[in-house]
Amino acid sequence: MARRNQHSREELRGLAIQAVRDLVVEHGLEKLSVRKVADRIGYTAGMLYHVFSNLDDLILNANADTLAQLLDAMTEPADRSARDQLHHMAAVYVAMAREQTALWKMVFMHQMQNAAEVPGWYLEKTAALFARVEHSMAQLAGGQSHEQIHLAARTLWGSVHGIAVLAADDKLVVAGDVNEQAMIESLLQHYLNSWAGE
The missing domain is CATH 1.10.10.60 (Homeodomain-like)
Incomplete structure (x- = not known):
């Protein structure tokens, strides 16, 4: 060195x-x-x-690298269907929670000290994740308002996140030791069918 x-x-x-x-x-x-x-x-x-500037700044910069890695892994070819893209994104998200637990938790569990505000540059990076989900969901339900798509994307991803937390903490045994990828598939199938009006 x-x-x-x-x-x-x-x-x-x-x-x-x-x-x-x-x-x-x-x-x-x-x-x-x-x-x-x-x-x-x-x-x-x-x-x-x-x-x-402080420890929070260090952590947020490290988290930005993890988010970049996550978003890169989530990228699917543009010719894949919106459903395939969402299934891929969810699978990658849960896999990172399982395989890189400490770094994944640092992104989603870190709390700013002294109730400091999260800086705008970092919020833009986290918003990129939801933007990708919103883009795919918008393709499945024509005529939905921006507000409806915004809410649905966060509702769906909040559910994916819950499964990821259980997987990361090895708590799925509480749910009967169900495979997390099977749970993701079930969640997306039923939610997206409802969202698309099928």
Whole structure:
């Protein structure tokens, strides 16, 4: 690794974000601190505060990488049907919850300290997920208003998220040890049939 004074600001930012991801996978979000991130990459905590405003800023930047990975994996060829796209997105979402649990939880469970507002740049990234769901759902029900599509996308994805939480926490045994992908298929089949008026 390069010596400290050989890292540019952007390189330091990348090192810190990767350290956040590694530490959360190894020890969990609750044990994360700016000092631990700094120690991992051989810098002082004070130096990191020149790049990130606080621990929340560090976490949100790490989460942005996870969201980008999630959205990239969700991308389906444009010629696939809207139903196929939604099924693929849901399967990817639940798979990440199961296979990259710590990073997935950091995205969806992190709470800003001192009730601080989530910055606009990050809200835009999370909105991209719902925009993709809305786009596919709009193709299944002509004539629905923007407000109806907005609500339906969040209702459907809230249900997918609930299954993902159960899968991530290995709590599906409470539901009779049902396979999470089978639950997703059942949810989407019935919800989308209703949504499309079938």
